[in-house]
Amino acid sequence: GDECTEQEAACLANTLQPGTNLVAAAYCLYSSSTFLALTLGNGVYIFTLDETIGEFVLSKPDVKIPEDCKIYSFNEANLEKWDAPLQKVVKGWREGNGKSGERFSSRYIGSMVGDVHRTLLYGGVFGYPSDTKNPNGKLRLLYEGAPMSFIMEQAGGLSTTGTERVMEIQPEFVHQRVPIIMGSKNAVQEVIDAYAADQ
Secondary structure (H helix, E strand, O other), X not given: OOOOOHHHHHHHHHHOOOHHHOOOEEEEEEOOOEEEEEEOOOOEEEEEEEOOOOEEEEEEOOOOOOOOOOEEEOOHHHHXXXXXXXXXXXXXXXXXXXXXXXXXXXXXOOOHHHHHHHHHHHOOEEEEOOOOOXXXXXXXXXXXXXXXXXXXXXXXOEEEOOOOXXXXXXXXXXXXXXXXXXXXXXXXXXXXXXXXXHO
């Protein structure tokens, strides 16, 4: 049943905490090199594996995501299933009539780590939003949404569901899903503003 031991209840209480309580977050990316991105709550640092010595070497200290961007990273096959405010913003980016007036290009790998890594380095917006098929999104709050949001915010970006800061969501269960839109500050703020105007 739904009953759990005292020890299990204590474990759940320790686990089900908002991202604002995180003290560290990291990801590892296997690409042309092996990268490790890390935050301990005071900036983001990227290390590259040096195979000759078998150690990660600091390659990008104090990573800062550009505040403005011209790249978005969403699975556009689902665009017609997204909330109206997000559809409007993404269509505006595509057509060059969004808030920045710049025409955005799409770069979508389909892997959160790969897409977020590129977004951190070059600016942009990564999103796996809610849609009519997945109203709570697909990414898991505790081990995808909150840690990656922590990294993004520590690099100067924003992370939202559209209506709520991801880091402030109080998890209700371990595998809880959450919509995610994160990246360059000004473009993500445009999404937040579109949702607020739709209320």
